[in-house]
Amino acid sequence: MGTSTMQVPASAAHRNYDKRPxxxxxxxxxxxxxxxxxxxxxxxxxxxxxxxxxxxxxxxxxxxxxxxxxxxxxxxxxxxxxxxxxxxxxxxxxxxxxxxxxxxxxxxxxxxxxxxxxxxxxxxxxxxxxxxxxxxxxxxxxxxxxxxxxxxxxxxxxxxxxxxxxxxxxxxxxxxxxxxxxxxxxxxxxxxxxxxxxxxxxxxxxxxxxxxxxxxxxxxxxxxxxxxxxxxxxxxVHRPFRLAPFFDPGVWGGQWMKEVCGLDPEQDNYAWCFDCVPEENSLLLAVGDQVLEIPAIDLVLSHPRELLGERTFARFGAEFPIRFDFLDTMDGGNLSLQVHPLTEYIKETFGMTFTQDESYYLLDAAEDARVYLGLRTDADPEEMVSRLRSADAGESSFPAERFVNTFPARKHDHFAIPAGTVHASGAGSMVLEISATPYIFTFKMWDWGRVGLDGAPRPIHLEHALASVQWDRDTEWTRQQLVDRVVPIAEGPGWREERTGLHELEFIEVRRHWFTDAVDHDTEGTVNVLNLVEGPEAVVESPHGAFAPFVVHYAETFIVPAEVGAYRIRPHGVGEGVQHATVKAFVDGTAARAS
Missing domain, CATH: 3.40.50 (Rossmann fold)
Structure with missing residues (x-):
């Protein structure tokens, strides 16, 4: 496990992350x-x-x-x-x-x-x-x-x-x-x-x-x-909006969100922030002088076509398919070594209709931060299984680096993690996790010998994990297929667009826009989920005045419903003249992808 000294980004000095949108x-x-x-x-x-x-x-x-x-x-x-x-x-x-x-x-x-x-x-x-x-x-x-x-x-x-x-x-x-x-x-x-x-x-x-x-x-x-x-x-469903985030501690939790999101400094740590999981998060609706907390799933159940778009609704039904959340290990520990099930396994075993493909986007990273991803080419599957079983029985520790690749993790790196890939975020990382919605199907293989916050051993699901691991995802495959594959897409005055993932096995497409001036977007008939990953403050506007300007701050996730269509994002307020970046995820509706 690496050690780190947290460096809070300059954007955090504004302390403008809105915890109650x-x-x-x-x-x-x-x-x-x-x-x-x-x-x-x-x-x-x-x-x-x-x-x-x-x-x-x-x-x-x-x-x-x-x-x-x-x-x-x-x-x-x-x-x-x-x-x-x-x-x-x-x-x-x-x-x-x-x-x-x-x-x-x-x-x-x-x-x-x-x-x-x-x-x-x-x-x-x-x-x-x-x-x-x-x-x-x-x-x-x-x-x-x-x-x-x-x-x-x-x-x-x-x-x-x-x-x-x-x-x-x-x-x-x-x-x-x-x-x-x-x-x-x-x-x-x-x-x-x-x-x-x-x-x-x-x-x-x-x-x-x-x-x-x-x-x-x-x-x-x-x-x-x-x-x-x-x-x-x-x-x-006719304007951009945010969900009300909530934060939880964890055994590997870090310190970054305390500072950037203005959280209780007396808490030991914060591990997770759920800020775009409509099954879990809430909408805060202001009616007169009252604010009501309404489960965000109410919106998905009531207006799935307008929110998701006809194409995405036809594929997933009234279920929001994209999840954004934070994993904070800055001055914390490694996540568990884990793997997610393939679609057929999650369907046959748990009754879910699609699986937990995901990716790690680095909002911030310490100098020694790294990601565990894919299996080493020289890893022997039989030996690895034997060592995992021994560790699970409490007989020995599991030497993760002997079997699993580690890659340096730097700010704005993006690692794709299609289901079946062994992975973990290492200590010293602030991860924006961009993934499919089924979010609990994490099969832990090794948890570094820890117990949970309740003092009980954290559950290991080795049999599920071993049934899901894709053993052919070795060092060369992982480096070529999953590590920070940035492809330029387009550029214009004051902006440029890049494709940063995900893998062709995953249904989510991710685009990053760097901008110092206005950049035009269009939902093209499917829901967009975005996070302001660089810059203190931006505004989302309708080129036709269809919705009121919507201000977002550093690290905030926001949703643009399919019904919105055209929208524009530009630096705003304290952010004017400063380079900004957003990452945008949406359901890929095409069979072909950029290589």
Whole structure:
């Protein structure tokens, strides 16, 4: 493992990385918080039935208590307790999806209706219909009760918040597993609950009367109308926008993001920043004087064609295919030595439709930074497997450099990592990871003998890894195919464009633009994801005035929906007269690539 002394780029002196990018919802829409929200719901319902359908991991008990306080004469009914299947039956239904593995399961195709007793739902509807008092139904699946509510509320929850709750001791839905390993709880969420919940939520997004931000204390939760949410989502696909990033520590985490992104200096480290993972990140929508945190997946589910483009939607469906995130090892440690599965393996083993191809773009690097990539030509597969098994058993250390190539890593280098390639980012690197979206399928082969932040050994998946390694990706192949293959594309006054990757086996195309003046772009019918990798500040503009100018800062990732079409990026504010660079990723729609 290398050592390094972190050198923060000059751009960091501006400290202008926006950790809470907010998007204004056009029009005049009402918004409330706390007791005022329930006053608005009550007025809309006019004494009729209120249904609050909550995303799994919402605090249904607290939700019921808030409803009861606001409407003391109403009967508050926990639909989960009244009509959901018993936990043992649900566990039996999910057995095949959950598997015995600590991390990996099988993608669920269940629908929420399967987790409920239909006769109990009908009985509940009859009970509510015949009641002489007002009823409030709460819980994940409350809208399954076969009746027409007078007010339908979606209590939405971001996955980042769900994971925080898992770590704090919350359990999965209808499962008494609060003290279980957080990785196992995440597995049940990722492979089952969130898949089912998003199928169910798609219809609610179209017809909810109100949307409640359930990420914080429910007593003060902000809320707006369903119309305001729908208008906000409609407007988002016609302009550039950012997702709300979140940051996590890790055993190999570094110090670079603390300074550049203005994070808590008292934390030991930050390893990851998720800033463009719509399955995980949120949109912050400003409605009046309220800001609501809405899962970004809501936008993908509601407007996939306008966001992704017809061609990309036809290929992936309502799933965002590109991920940008940060891996910070500056003054940190090596990532685990790892490999990702080929498409056929991930499909047959886990039920995913495409795999985790990726790349490392170096935002910054210490003098001794390096990347582990591909196998050495003189590596003997049998010996390597034997040494890995011995290391996994705790009998010895694994000499990674004996079997895996290492390449120097410099600022603005770009390393392609198609699935099946052994790799790891070394210490002293600040990586912008540009990759396909299935982001948890990392098969660790060797983790340098470390334990996780929880004190438990980090999971090694050697059998999955050995089934995925492409042994013919040796030194010569790796150097020629994967290491910083920069191809000039075009240039003009004050700008030049380069192709920096990825590999022909990967569906993502990446272009880098260096510019001191305005440079024109076009989505050409597919979503673009960009990061400002050089320069303090730039502005994204419409040449036709189709959207308001959108300012971005160093290291910020932003999305330009397919619907936008033509757009222009130029230095702005403190960045005027300074060289800037963006990297832009999009789905490659052509069979041929530049060599």
């Amino acid at each position: 907010v998007m204004d919802v056009p029009g005049d829409h009402p918004a409330w918080s706390g007791r005022e929200a329930w006053t608005a719901i009550t007025a809309h319902a006019a004494g009729g039935t209120i249904v609050v359908d909550a995303y799994p991991a919402s605090d249904v008990q607290a939700l019921g208590a808030v409803a009861h306080e606001a409407l003391p004469r109403a009967e508050v009914i926990d639909v989960e307790r009244e009509a959901a299947l018993d936990p043992d039956r649900i566990q039996s239904l999910l057995e095949r999806n959950l598997t015995a593995d600590r991390v990996f399961g099988l993608v669920s195709h269940h629908r929420l209706e399967e987790f409920y007793d239909a006769s109990r739902l009908r009985a509940l509807a009859e009970r509510v219909s015949s009641a002489e008092h007002q009823c409030v139904l709460v819980g994940w699946g409350a809208s399954l009760v076969p009746l027409a509510p007078s007010a339908l509320v979606l209590a939405d929850l971001a996955r980042a918040e769900i994971q925080r709750r898992y770590r704090a001791g919350a359990g999965n839905w209808r499962a008494d597993n609060g003290d279980q390993d957080a990785l196992a709880k995440f597995k049940r969420g990722y492979f089952v609950e969130w898949r089912v919940a998003d199928r169910h939520k798609t219809g609610l997004l179209e017809r909810a009367d109100f949307v409640l931000d359930a990420n914080g204390p429910l007593e003060t939760a902000p809320m707006t109308t369903g119309d305001a949410l729908r208008e906000g989502l409609r407007s988002a």
